Amino acid sequence: MSVGSRVRVRVSGRRLKGFVTSVIERPRGRTILDVEGLIGGFPSFCVDDLPLLRWCATHYVAPMSVILRRTLPPNVPKGAAQGMQRTVQTGLPTSAESASPPSGGEGFTIAQMVQRPPYDDAISELVAAAGSRSAVVVAPTVVEVEAIADRLVNMIGDRVVIAHSSLSARDATRAWVRGASEEGACVVGTREVVLWPVRDLGTIGVVEDARRVMRSPSTPTLGVREIMVERARHAKVPITFVGALPSLEVLARRPTVSIAPGRRWPLVEVADRREEPPTASPVLDRTRAAIAHAVRQNEPAIVLVGRRGHAATIYCASCGEHRRCRVCGAAASTTEACARCEATFSACVACGSDRWRSVGAGRGNVIEDLRRVVGDKVGDRESASLVTVGTERDLIGITGMALAVAIDVDGMAFAPNYRAAEDALRLLIRLAMTLEPGRGRRTLLQTADPGQPVIEALRTGDPSSFLSNELAARKRSGFPPFGQLIALEVSTGDDTVSALVQRDISPLATVRGPATVGDRQRWLIHGTDLTDARIALRQVTRTLRDRGAKVRIDVDPIDL
Ligand SMILES: [Zn+2]
Numbered sequence: 001m002s003v004g005s006r007v008r009v010r011v012s013g014r015r016l017k018g019f020v021t022s023v024i025e026r027p028r029g030r031t032i033l034d035v036e037g038l039i040g041g042f043p044s045f046c047v048d049d050l051p052l053l054r055w056c057a058t059h060y061v062a063p064m065s066v067i068l069r070r071t072l073p074p075n076v077p078k079g080a081a082q083g084m085q086r087t088v089q090t091g092l093p094t095s096a097e098s099a100s101p102p103s104g105g106e107g108f109t110i111a112q113m114v115q116r117p118p119y120d121d122a123i124s125e126l127v128a129a130a131g132s133r134s135a136v137v138v139a140p141t142v143v144e145v146e147a148i149a150d151r152l153v154n155m156i157g158d159r160v161v162i163a164h165s166s167l168s169a170r171d172a173t174r175a176w177v178r179g180a181s182e183e184g185a186c187v188v189g190t191r192e193v194v195l196w197p198v199r200d201l202g203t204i205g206v207v208e209d210a211r212r213v214m215r216s217p218s219t220p221t222l223g224v225r226e227i228m229v230e231r232a233r234h235a236k237v238p239i240t241f242v243g244a245l246p247s248l249e250v251l252a253r254r255p256t257v258s259i260a261p262g263r264r265w266p267l268v269e270v271a272d273r274r275e276e277p278p279t280a281s282p283v284l285d286r287t288r289a290a291i292a293h294a295v296r297q298n299e300p301a302i303v304l305v306g307r308r309g310h311a312a313t314i315y316c317a318s319c320g321e322h323r324r325c326r327v328c329g330a331a332a333s334t335t336e337a338c339a340r341c342e343a344t345f346s347a348c349v350a351c352g353s354d355r356w357r358s359v360g361a362g363r364g365n366v367i368e369d370l371r372r373v374v375g376d377k378v379g380d381r382e383s384a385s386l387v388t389v390g391t392e393r394d395l396i397g398i399t400g401m402a403l404a405v406a407i408d409v410d411g412m413a414f415a416p417n418y419r420a421a422e423d424a425l426r427l428l429i430r431l432a433m434t435l436e437p438g439r440g441r442r443t444l445l446q447t448a449d450p451g452q453p454v455i456e457a458l459r460t461g462d463p464s465s466f467l468s469n470e471l472a473a474r475k476r477s478g479f480p481p482f483g484q485l486i487a488l489e490v491s492t493g494d495d496t497v498s499a500l501v502q503r504d505i506s507p508l509a510t511v512r513g514p515a516t517v518g519d520r521q522r523w524l525i526h527g528t529d530l531t532d533a534r535i536a537l538r539q540v541t542r543t544l545r546d547r548g549a550k551v552r553i554d555v556d557p558i559d560l
């Protein structure tokens with residue numbers, strides 16, 4: 001038994017499972033419960049991992065036990081050689097090792113490699129740099145993990161350990177044991193592996209950290225980027241982010257940036273809504289013609305629509321101008337006041353008209369519209385039609401397209417959420433990347449505002465001024481990465497909850513709310529440094545739960 005072991009203990013007659021977090025001499029004169037048995041042969045963390053695990057518990061306002069469970073494989077790793085128990089080390093070096101890191105110096109560095117997917121060069125480079133030490137590479141989806149692992153096998157053979165969320169519990173447990181015990185293992189996995197132990201960890205790679213799936217949607221809302229940076233810092237190993245567009249969160253940490261030569265994504269074209277007669281149709285004539293052409297050539301096309309819940313986009317009925325807030329620039333939804341800054345909307349800035357047309361650009365609408373042009377050649381991804389209409393998640397694994405269309409750039413880029421433009425740019429880059437290289441391949445962006453920064457960055461192929469302007473804007477507003485956000489959601493919204501939040505959290509951070517979200521009340525906690533608020537929030541959560549309320553804490557929320 002050692003730190004990191006899972007053990008059984010009987011407390012007041014109940015058998016409970018626990019983790020060993022320290023081993024001490026039995027104190028005299030105090031009753032200490034006996035450990036009844038050990039569960040599994042492998043400790044899932046070591047003493048040196050505890051600071052990182054405690055950081056996670058604090059940052060995500062989660063009980064330590066919940067965080068510790070994230071170090072475990074799905075099954076109890078049985079059949080483990082007993083001899084291994086002594087040699088297992090977790091990713092963070094023991095004190096003896098950290099005294100002489102192999103690379104010399106501090107070891108912890110942050111790098112951002114900018115290149116086009118599938119990022120073969122970047123990933124092989126970062127794995128090679130770790131030499132004979134182990135590596136962890138986290139990628140967004142199963143498809144991407146498998147593709148990366150396939151290519152790495154050619155380079156380092158059976159050192160590659162695949163660990164994604166579609167593995168059976170048995171295979172995932174086997175992958176966990178390999179990562180925890182084999183020298184020089186290269187664990188390639190989805191976000192579930194962030195806290196898995198890795199023997200003699202030498203380097204960390206993170207692919208497309210800003211993707212929605214790189215963060216757990218349920219509490220604790222563990223984020224791959226935040227945890228892996230802390231893990232690299234504690235382990236004193238380099239961390240490398242890989243992607244076509246760096247996230248502002250990584251850029252704000254001042255990484256060493258290396259940019260692959262050449263254009264990062266294919267050229268894009270604009271379909272300007274204002275150049276066509278105002279229409280309630282989500283698909284413009286120019287786009288319809290391009291899709292009809294692709295179908296005639298028997299070539300595949302992808303049509304990107306917003307996520308479910310994406311509000312209808314509103315345009316001026318006389319001139320086609322996109323309806324936006326005059327104060328903050330957020331897109332108008334169906335209400336009369338801005339969802340971001342609560343300013344009241346006024347007449348069209350371009351022509352003064354106050355007649356508006358709402359264009360529903362959901363998947364169903366767009367498919368229906370395109371059926372009139374290309375009949376049964378259009379459908380959703382499951383239908384495997386020549387023309388696929390889909391959302392962000394349908395882009396995964398799509399390649400070889402002749403035409404890519406974004407139906408509603410404005411609805412995405414001006415959504416009333418502080419990271420809308422950055423997310424839109426990243427998504428549109430992914431859309432453009434679905435094209436097969438070659439002449440005659442097109443990306444069409446439907447917009448009423450071709451001059452907007454997102455489109456400018458896509459057109460020029462150089463997002464550097466977009467990124468620096470966004471960083472400056474975030475700095476001014478104090479939004480991440482220059483500030484921190486936590487959303488608190490409580491199932492009952494009586495006044496006592498508000499009073500509690502007011503009393504315990506408001507002195508420590510800016511608190512907005514409550515807003516009603518479904519059957520819950522939601523508060524947004526915002527500040528430069530929320531450390532004290534996190535500690536207070538832990539107590540508030542406990543109090544509310546004791547009163548029977550359902551409480552959800554969304555740390556670093558991405559949907560506001
Ligand atoms: Zn107008």
Ligand SMILES: [Zn+2]
Pocket residue numbers: 325326327328329330338339340341342343
């Ligand atoms: Zn506004």
